[in-house]
Amino acid sequence: MQIKELPPEFLDAKQVLQKIEQHGYQAYFVGGCVRDTLLHKELHDVDLATSAYPAEIKQIFPITIDTGIEHGTITVRYDRKSFEITTFRTESGYQDYRRPDQVTFVRSLKEDLQRRDFTINALAMTATGDVIDLFSGLRDLDQRLIKAVGDPEQRFQEDALRLMRAVRFGSQLDFCIEKQTLVAMYHKAALLEKISIERINAEFSKMMLGQTPMHGLEQMIKTKILQHIPVLSAYEPQLQQLISHVPAVRLKTNVEVWTLLAVALRLNSTKLKHLLRTWKNSNQLLNETVIATQAAQTMCQRELTAWELYQTGWVLLQQSAHVALLYRSTISLARLQKQYQKLPIKKRGELHINGKSLLKAGFTPGPHLGQVLEQLEKSVVAGELPNDTVALLKVAQKLNPKED
Numbered sequence: 399m400q401i402k403e404l405p406p407e408f409l410d411a412k413q414v415l416q417k418i419e420q421h422g423y424q425a426y427f428v429g430g431c432v433r434d435t436l437l438h439k440e441l442h443d444v445d446l447a448t449s450a451y452p453a454e455i456k457q458i459f460p461i462t463i464d465t466g467i468e469h470g471t472i473t474v475r476y477d478r479k480s481f482e483i484t485t486f487r488t489e490s491g492y493q494d495y496r497r498p499d500q501v502t503f504v505r506s507l508k509e510d511l512q513r514r515d516f517t518i519n520a521l522a523m524t525a526t527g528d529v530i531d532l533f534s535g536l537r538d539l540d541q542r543l544i545k546a547v548g549d550p551e552q553r554f555q556e557d558a559l560r561l562m563r564a565v566r567f568g569s570q571l572d573f574c575i576e577k578q579t580l581v582a583m584y585h586k587a588a589l590l591e592k593i594s595i596e597r598i599n600a601e602f603s604k605m606m607l608g609q610t611p612m613h614g615l616e617q618m619i620k621t622k623i624l625q626h627i628p629v630l631s632a633y634e635p636q637l638q639q640l641i642s643h644v645p646a647v648r649l650k651t652n653v654e655v656w657t658l659l660a661v662a663l664r665l666n667s668t669k670l671k672h673l674l675r676t677w678k679n680s681n682q683l684l685n686e687t688v689i690a691t692q693a694a695q696t697m698c699q700r701e702l703t704a705w706e707l708y709q710t711g712w713v714l715l716q717q718s719a720h721v722a723l724l725y726r727s728t729i730s731l732a733r734l735q736k737q738y739q740k741l742p743i744k745k746r747g748e749l750h751i752n753g754k755s756l757l758k759a760g761f762t763p764g765p766h767l768g769q770v771l772e773q774l775e776k777s778v779v780a781g782e783l784p785n786d787t788v789a790l791l792k793v794a795q796k797l798n799p800k801e802d
């Protein structure tokens with residue numbers, strides 16, 4: 399099979415491959431970029447593989463960087479751009495189920511492709527667009543199957559993260575996991591405990607942001623993978639309920655992902671923070687999810703007050719509403735937007751009074767100033783007071799009678 403017109407992302411790299419070929423070596427596009435081109439999907443990275451050893455690549459290109467030379471990866475500078483090229487290799491060892499103990503450079507493309515995880519990821523393509531399919535990856539792309547290359551148990555034994563990758567690709571591409579591969583996942587599920595939570599999280603989030611996240615969750619339950627991931631393992635019944643309640647959902651952001659889980663698992667703020675911290679999410683994601691969850695849980699029961707709308711902010715309100723809509727179909731985004739737009743102010747900076755103006759008016763410095771300001775802010779947001787400096791100062795003086 400030949401791809402006649404290569405996407406533009408390949409064009410610069412094509413020259414690099416051809417230059418390597420001119421020196422008598424083989425060089426190919428490999429991995430996800432070939433898969434995604436065949437599926438007409440957006441490409442994120444173009445991986446290059448070659449029969450040339452790192453030292454030989456250095457002889458061809460005057461400027462190189464030893465990016466991961468012990469694994470055979472070199473960055474080549476060509477035409478003012480950078481390209482990562484990896485020498486064909488086999489891997490052995492895998493004592494820790496994560497990394498091979500030993501990498502051996504080889505000259506054969508087949509040996510390189512057969513250590514890869516799934517058949518659809520084991521395709522190669524020449525500079526001129528010829529697809530090399532040694533493990534029936536094209537058939538599996540056609541049948542929409544995630545199938546391990548060779549012996550599935552061995553593939554998962556080598557790198558247990560592949561358990562999550564199988565589920566992730568299944569959801570991203572809306573593919574099924576082939577039967578033997580699924581059985582092997584069930585047998586090897588416990589190996590996931592060897593994998594760092596950061597890497598599990600990265601795959602899990604991609605899965606949840608994919609086309610069929612509920613199918614992904616279902617497969618995590620069926621294969622028992624769920625039993626070997628932190629915190630969520632304790633919530634199987636709630637996740638099962640979520641799957642039957644919202645069979646089809648497309649989530650757009652990580653905040654939506656974790657907010658949906660928080661709502662489905664009925665987590666209070668302490669438990670939610672524990673989940674998010676255990677999964678090593680960033681502080682920003684944690685803070686935003688806590689706010690969005692609070693709003694979503696409330697929206698499932700009743701409309702938000704002006705103060706709640708104000709505190710959540712428009713960006714998080716949209717995400718909360720997207721989640722809450724799955725539980726309460728009467729929520730209207732247009733109505734929410736109208737209510738938000740009607741707020742007299744959108745942030746504290748818009749309040750026509752601040753600490754400085756209070757001090758200028760003779761207030762003594764101290765924490766009570768913050769309390770007075772918050773009271774004024776609440777009253778303005780609720781529409782009980784105009785956002786007017788003179789009026790606000792008057793009320794401030796009443797709130798703090800000791801001051802003149």
Ligand SMILES: Nc1ccn([C@@H]2O[C@H](COP(=O)(O)OP(=O)(O)OP(=O)(O)O)[C@@H](O)[C@H]2O)c(=O)n1
Pocket residue numbers: 428429430431442443445513514515516519520557559560563
């Ligand atoms: N645990 C892993 C990780 C990667 N690979 C191989 O390395 C390639 C590149 O890995 P990566 O960039 O992680 O995945 P992609 O398939 O490129 O998918 P993505 O779109 O997420 O980049 C994969 O296609 C696969 O051939 C593998 O065999 N086993």
Ligand SMILES: [Mg+2]
Pocket residue numbers: 429430431443
């Ligand atoms: Mg990739």
